[in-house]
Amino acid sequence: MDDDSRLARWQRHTEVALLVASMIFLASYAVRVLGHGQLPEPVLDLCLALTFAAWAAFGVDYLVRWRLSGQRLGFVHRHPLDTVVLVLPLLRPLRIVKTYEAVQRRHGRPRLSLHARVISYAGMATVLLGFTGALAVYQHERGAPGATVRTFGDAVWWTCSTLATVGYGDVTPVTPRGRLVGVGVMAVGLGLLGTVTGTFASWLLQAFSREDDERPPGS
Structure with a gap:
């Protein structure tokens, strides 16, 4: 099995999980910001832990796709949005839009x-x-x-x-x-x-x- 097919399989298997992770990241960050000074400290700490866990999932996905692509530095140049989102995870909603399109295409729904x-x-x-x-x-x-x-x-x-x-x-x-x-x-x-x-x-x-x-x- 070549690298391209392995990469495609990885993306198909993780797209929904990453979509959920994106929502968890956004929700936990929002609760932590809006609940500052109002929610108990353990709840805020839990939100922080969820935020970093989702961020770690993004990092693992990026590294795996980089490894499977076999492009080394070329992967960074060909996927600038993924690189920016990894460094600035608040831009992760852009990936939500892209993932939504991939899911629609995968299930053959009208576009x-x-x-x-x-x-x-x-x-x-x-x-x-x-x-x-x-x-x-x-x-x-x-x-x-x-x-x-x-x-x-x-x-x-x-x-x-x-x-x-x-x-x-x-x-x-x-x-x-x-x-x-x-x-x-x-x-x-x-x-x-x-x-x-x-x-x-x-x-x-x-x-x-x-x-x-x-x-x-x-x-």
Whole structure:
């Protein structure tokens, strides 16, 4: 059995487990951030343990796929999203979207058109990344001197305005880590907005082109 088939089998056998691990990671991180100062310390410690356990699962999966690929450094260059997600696990929701598509394809379920898939997955990624971005900035900003992000609602409002590239400026991060999260949210917002806008424009052009082709000559 060659390396490609072994790698494909590993990915098929682990995709659902990694999807569950991604959800556990996001849920445990959210509970730990939002329950800070409200939940008992043992519960917060359990959430932290689940977070690190899920992160370890991501690391094991990455190492196994790297080993089975036989590409060495080439694997890192050919799978940049996987590498970034391993270093910054808060971006793991992007892998949830990719795993969902793989499961749909594996079970032979009806798939949307290319344009609909791009818009749908971009929307899912926006919601998931917006939620994780709000959690991250709230974690680093709450209680900081001069902070304007005092509640999770403030963090959600800031994330929405940043992802939409509006940026009212009424709520802004003041800590170095909070601003670093802000840079990431800005980059994601620009990328997703450009993707959705470009895909929608392409769909309109194709629709108008089909109408012109179907129109009788001389009409």
